[in-house]
Amino acid sequence: DAGITQSPRHKVTETGTPVTLRCHQTENHRYMYWYRQDPGHGLRLIHYSYGVKDTDKGEVSDGYSVSRSKTEDFLLTLESATSSQTSVYFCASESSRPGANVLTFGAGSRLTVL
Template identity: 90%
Template sequence: DAGITQSPRHKVTETGTPVTLRCHQTENHRYMYWYRQDPGHGLRLIHYSYGVKDTDKGEVSDGYSVSRSKTEDFLLTLESATSSQTSVYFCAISMSTGVPSEQYFGPGTRLTVT
């Protein structure tokens, strides 16, 4: 198993509060990704990182920000949580962006915004 952990694994929060999810890897992989998974949508990319302090937006980035100050940690912040952000969030890592770009996933964080 790839050494990827996510914390917390479950969180319930109220609308309007800030929330930070953490992804930690022990593989020293350069590339990290945050996805959300919702029924009928598969996984959708929120943000990704191609190195320390290098990040870029994915297809559903509104309302989210990220930071990566160390290779091993990638943080996802919901600036002001909304009910539409209730979802399961997955972090993934990849050794390269070449073809193929194989990604390895963490166990997920289930977030409920009430």
């Protein structure tokens, strides 16, 4: 299994403050993803990356930005957190090997915006 670690695992912040969530993988996977999970909505894709410095928007990207300066690291930034961004955030990675299109998820980061 890919080693994916997310930090912080828990964070409480106030409306209007910037927040950065970090994702680190040790499997040299090309593709990385950020999802959020909310009751009643399931997992929804925020942003994804298909290589270093190559990123694109997902289904719910408004209010979020990402960066990927190294293969192993994928950062999710909330420039100015809002209460609607209270959620559990999951990072995932995927190998580019043909037939290996399985996402491996991290343990999640629970963010509360007061």
